[in-house]
Amino acid sequence: MRMRSSNPVLKRALQQQSGPQQGYGQQGYGQPYPQQGYGQPGYPQQGYPQPGYPQQAAADQPMTIDDVVVRTGMTLGAVAIVGAINYFLFMSNPALGMGLMFVGMIGGLILGLVIAFKQMTSPVAILIYAALQGLLVGGLSALLGSMLSAQLGDASAGTSLVTQAVIGTVAVFGVMLALYKYRIIKVTDGFVKAVSYAVLGAAALMLINFVLSFFIAGGMGLREPTWLGLGVGIVFVVLAALTLAIEFRGIEEGVAAGIPSQFAWQFAFGLTVSLVWLYIEILRLLWLIKTMFAD
Numbered sequence: 001m002r003m004r005s006s007n008p009v010l011k012r013a014l015q016q017q018s019g020p021q022q023g024y025g026q027q028g029y030g031q032p033y034p035q036q037g038y039g040q041p042g043y044p045q046q047g048y049p050q051p052g053y054p055q056q057a058a059a060d061q062p063m064t065i066d067d068v069v070v071r072t073g074m075t076l077g078a079v080a081i082v083g084a085i086n087y088f089l090f091m092s093n094p095a096l097g098m099g100l101m102f103v104g105m106i107g108g109l110i111l112g113l114v115i116a117f118k119q120m121t122s123p124v125a126i127l128i129y130a131a132l133q134g135l136l137v138g139g140l141s142a143l144l145g146s147m148l149s150a151q152l153g154d155a156s157a158g159t160s161l162v163t164q165a166v167i168g169t170v171a172v173f174g175v176m177l178a179l180y181k182y183r184i185i186k187v188t189d190g191f192v193k194a195v196s197y198a199v200l201g202a203a204a205l206m207l208i209n210f211v212l213s214f215f216i217a218g219g220m221g222l223r224e225p226t227w228l229g230l231g232v233g234i235v236f237v238v239l240a241a242l243t244l245a246i247e248f249r250g251i252e253e254g255v256a257a258g259i260p261s262q263f264a265w266q267f268a269f270g271l272t273v274s275l276v277w278l279y280i281e282i283l284r285l286l287w288l289i290k291t292m293f294a295d
Helices: 008-017 022-027 053-059 065-092 094-118 123-152 157-181 189-212 227-257 261-292
Strands: none
Touching: 065 094, 065 123, 065 227, 065 261, 094 123, 094 261, 123 157, 123 261, 157 227, 157 261, 189 227, 227 261
């Protein structure tokens, strides 16, 4: 029986499995071609090799956890390297750093939507997305850090803020992984739908707040250093953390289904989106707390 999933990446992969080459759906990617004719393994037609077959076989290797880990390491590495570059650029040239931050924000949003809706597995596109997110992360980290340092009169306050945000992100990731692994959090279809709708609602709310900010200072005050802003920040950190559990489920189902290793790039993209969002929300939450309780 074919595995069913609500994950769009898995749906696409499973549809490919049930496509013209029926051997995939029946035998799995561990044995992409049956033995036929002369008993020669690995040749799809009567034992005769096909041009380009070794490349075809390599592309059809089943996805493993290691595939996802390696590709996620590459995307997060791109985020970290580009982020560090823009962070120091911002410190030496705030106008340039701010400009690059907006390039990363707008470019990352557009490219991210394209990758998500087209379910792209292109390493180039996903690494470019990661680099754009690095511009955003680095610029925003420098901006909030500079604002906090100026308010507290402590030049090291900004660096401390960023360090704490990184540690917080890693800690939340580890906790969510443990909660998922030991099934303390059960990621059911209902869980996925609830979190997805909540994320869409949060995005719509932020869009409204952003538009209103052009007419009213601070918009609805959802991102300002107030009790309302603090509450919204906590909710957003929780939502970002919960999206990690959804990504973990998708990866587990993908490995179990034996989908091609190329789809590891899509899961690396999903983890990068969740981790970047989580970092930004933790960074902002820490900034809010330190700003509100500075005295």
